[in-house]
Amino acid sequence: xxxxxxxxxxxxxxxxxxxxxxxxxxxxxxxxxxxxxxxxxxxxxxxxxxxxxxxxxxxxxxxxxxxxxxxxxxxxxxxxxxxxxxxxxxxxxxxxxxxxxxxxxxxxxxxxxxxxxxxxxxxxxxxxxxxxxxxxxxxxxxxxxxxxxxxxxxxxxxxxxxxxxxxxxxxxxxxxxxxxxxxxxxxxxxxxxxxxxxxxxxxxxxxxxxxxxxxxxxxxxx
Amino acid sequence: xxxxxxxxxxxxxxxxxxxxxxxxxxxxxxxxxxxxxxxxxxxxxxxxxxxxxxxxxxxxxxxxxxxxxxxxxxxxxxxxxxxxxxxxxxxxxxxxxxxxxxxxxxxxxxxxxxxxxxxxxxxxxxxxxxxxxxxxxxxxxxxxxxxxxxxxxxxxxxxxxxxxxxxxxxxxxxxxxxxxxxxxxxxxxxxxxxxxxxxxxxxxxxxxxxxxxxxxxxxxxxxxxxxxxxxxxxxxxxxxxxxxxxxxxxxxxxxxxxxxx
Amino acid sequence: xxxxxxxxxxxxxxxxxxxxxxxxxxxxxxxxxxxxxxxxxxxxxxxxxxxxxxxxxxxxxxxxxxxxxxxxxxxxxxxxxxxxxxxxxxxxxxxxxxxxxxxxxxxxxxxxxxxxxxxxxxxxxxxxxxxxxxxxxxxxxxxxxxxxxxxxxxxxxxxxxxxxxxxxxxxxxxxxxxxxxxxxxxxxxxxxxxxxxxxxxxxxxxxxxxxxxxxxxxxxx
Numbered sequence: 001x002x003x004x005x006x007x008x009x010x011x012x013x014x015x016x017x018x019x020x021x022x023x024x025x026x027x028x029x030x031x032x033x034x035x036x037x038x039x040x041x042x043x044x045x046x047x048x049x050x051x052x053x054x055x056x057x058x059x060x061x062x063x064x065x066x067x068x069x070x071x072x073x074x075x076x077x078x079x080x081x082x083x084x085x086x087x088x089x090x091x092x093x094x095x096x097x098x099x100x101x102x103x104x105x106x107x108x109x110x111x112x113x114x115x116x117x118x119x120x121x122x123x124x125x126x127x128x129x130x131x132x133x134x135x136x137x138x139x140x141x142x143x144x145x146x147x148x149x150x151x152x153x154x155x156x157x158x159x160x161x162x163x164x165x166x167x168x169x170x171x172x173x174x175x176x177x178x179x180x181x182x183x184x185x186x187x188x189x190x191x192x193x194x195x196x197x198x199x200x201x202x203x204x205x206x207x208x209x210x211x212x213x214x215x216x217x218x219x220x221x222x
Numbered sequence: 223x224x225x226x227x228x229x230x231x232x233x234x235x236x237x238x239x240x241x242x243x244x245x246x247x248x249x250x251x252x253x254x255x256x257x258x259x260x261x262x263x264x265x266x267x268x269x270x271x272x273x274x275x276x277x278x279x280x281x282x283x284x285x286x287x288x289x290x291x292x293x294x295x296x297x298x299x300x301x302x303x304x305x306x307x308x309x310x311x312x313x314x315x316x317x318x319x320x321x322x323x324x325x326x327x328x329x330x331x332x333x334x335x336x337x338x339x340x341x342x343x344x345x346x347x348x349x350x351x352x353x354x355x356x357x358x359x360x361x362x363x364x365x366x367x368x369x370x371x372x373x374x375x376x377x378x379x380x381x382x383x384x385x386x387x388x389x390x391x392x393x394x395x396x397x398x399x400x401x402x403x404x405x406x407x408x409x410x411x412x413x414x415x416x417x418x419x420x421x422x423x424x425x426x427x428x429x430x431x432x433x434x435x436x437x438x439x440x441x442x443x444x445x446x447x448x449x450x451x452x453x454x455x456x457x458x459x460x461x462x463x464x465x466x467x468x469x470x471x472x473x474x475x476x477x478x479x480x481x482x483x
Numbered sequence: 484x485x486x487x488x489x490x491x492x493x494x495x496x497x498x499x500x501x502x503x504x505x506x507x508x509x510x511x512x513x514x515x516x517x518x519x520x521x522x523x524x525x526x527x528x529x530x531x532x533x534x535x536x537x538x539x540x541x542x543x544x545x546x547x548x549x550x551x552x553x554x555x556x557x558x559x560x561x562x563x564x565x566x567x568x569x570x571x572x573x574x575x576x577x578x579x580x581x582x583x584x585x586x587x588x589x590x591x592x593x594x595x596x597x598x599x600x601x602x603x604x605x606x607x608x609x610x611x612x613x614x615x616x617x618x619x620x621x622x623x624x625x626x627x628x629x630x631x632x633x634x635x636x637x638x639x640x641x642x643x644x645x646x647x648x649x650x651x652x653x654x655x656x657x658x659x660x661x662x663x664x665x666x667x668x669x670x671x672x673x674x675x676x677x678x679x680x681x682x683x684x685x686x687x688x689x690x691x692x693x694x695x696x697x698x699x700x701x702x703x704x
Contacts, residue, residue: 007596011585018584079578082546088570088599148392152385156375165371166389169364170396173403180407201399212392215309219384222547378508380548461511461704 012101053182091214144209151216252445259438266431297327302394305387317383328366354408503552530699583625
């Protein structure tokens with residue numbers, strides 16, 4: 001039953017490893033975006049500390065957005081996507097495998113370096129565990145929602161900008177609860193509610209996004 | 223050409239060749255209704271309704287602002303409804319409806335934001351405040367832009383129809399989540415904000431004026447959408463026999479009209 | 484040496500296509516196209532460029548939606564019984580479905596696993612050797628020539644005997660004379676064993692028995 005799922009997961013992770021330069025570019029992008037803020041708003045530690053959760057979350061969101069177009073583009077152009085759509089397993093299942101491999105190879109590295117970038121912005125250390133947790137729950141939602149946009153814009157001229165226009169409004173709730181969790185923790189009111197909402201969002205996205213994404217892929221290859 | 227999907231449809235007017243003339247007949251009536259209702263609503267709003275005790279004359283912008291905000295949200299729901307119908311029943315006309323609705327929805331959304339800013343300046347002292355309602359309205363405008371941009375970017379009309387329907391449905395699922403999250407964010411960051419819609423002690427004439435304007439917006443939307451749908455139907459069905467006959471008839475009409483002139 | 488087709492297969496139409504219409508962009512390519520394919524059938528889809536041969540193959544695989552008409556496999560609409568149909572189908576399109584970062588062996592193993600074929604590494608190695616890629620097993624696919632890329636895709640044929648319906652888009656393109664003869668023999672064998680092949684091609688291939696021809700141009704609008 002899971003043979004397509006496992007085959008896709010294994011292959012995409014192998015491809016991510018062989019093309020690891022792309023992953024490093026995403027990571028470098030994330031770091032550079034975070035480093036731009038002190039130049040823009042000034043290096044006043046209090047100010048940086050105040051905006052740190054938001055900056056880290058926006059940078060993670062943009063890094064995810066910029067790598068999303070890679071999710072299906074190669075498979076679309078070389079014909080692999082057609083073969084996958086002809087598999088006798090439900091498409092939502094292997095879509096999930098692709099998104100999982102994508103998140104493991106781009107989302108997880110960003111989550112891993114985020115605490116270091118937090119220190120760069122003088123984020124209080126008490127906020128770091130919540131930052132990591134919120135990113136762990138939130139970035140998979142971004143990947144799942146983004147996959148639908150990536151599937152819809154496959155092969156279109158100016159697909160990258162269009163993808164951004166389609167998915168950025170959908171990313172707003174994730175940004176609000178993700179950055180809000182860190183702020184709530186630092187202000188002492190506790191991040192439990194935010195994290196629970198993110199978890200609920202992840203469950204909902206896991207249930208709905210692969211189905212929508214599979215439908216979008218069938219439409220885009222028609 | 224016979225289409226089994228089309229034959230199964232329950233509503234006779236779901237067939238484009240029946241809907242096309244119907245839309246042509248109804249549109250002028252709705253347009254006339256829209257003009258009448260707008261005139262009545264503006265008259266009620268600007269001449270009959272009393273001046274507000276606290277906000278003075280400037281509050282009168284609600285006669286445009288509130289109906290526009292209502293319509294912008296309502297149209298998105300209708301768009302998502304037609305998209306779902308199109309995907310489930312495979313009726314081409316549903317996709318055409320949702321695409322014809324989108325520009326009007328975006329227009330109302332923009333009008334609501336614009337009038338909100340004009341109202342905000344004297345009320346809050348700033349054109350833009352990150353109020354929960356205004357912010358969700360802005361995000362709704364982005365959702366409209368995304369839908370319009372996607373359907374325009376895809377050249378194959380069938381792919382455009384279906385892709386647009388998916389993004390409309392994904393957006394519709396997310397609208398309540400976006401609204402809730404923005405509300406949550408707003409209460410944390412701003413405290414209670416001045417509400418635009420709850421003018422203190424709403425007089426009956428104000429309410430009537432607003433309702434009349436809302437009905438005018440409905441009539442306007444229906445008229446514009448019916449007009450916009452007609453050429454879209456012709457374009458999509460141009461390889462069918464009935465469109466050929468329709469175009470021939472139109473050609474003859476304009477020829478005789480030209481001959482007389 | 485034409486093998487007689489077992490008579491059990493002959494009477495049952497496995498694939499039935501009725502009043503099919505295909506819309507590409509806003510142009511109607513063909514309409515009222517109909518044909519049947521019985522077990523053991525070899526069907527060549529013919530017609531001038533742009534008439535919709537590839538579109539027809541994609542409709543038959545279920546990748547594209549027809550504007551009108553019905554396609555049935557074993558008596559059931561392929562849209563309703565999609566998963567069962569795809570289990571019986573092998574489609575090789577224009578693109579070879581090769582990822583440049585993977586070797587031919589890795590590509591072939593993935594293609595089989597993703598399709599749900601229970602095939603192990605030895606089977607894949609044998610298939611690639613049989614199609615003449617014994618020396619390229621572990622090279623990255625980006626260094627292969629067009630003909631070699633084509634062959635990696637075609638190696639799946641040796642591993643797909645359990646799938647009765649093969650739909651092949653220009654399988655002979657970029658192959659040399661010997662490879663064309665081998666491929667034609669493989670296809671003939673599949674049909675003799677009760678399988679079905681539907682293909683497009685611009686060249687005459689030495690089939691054991693002449694294929695039936697479906698001229699899409701007849702149904703063009």
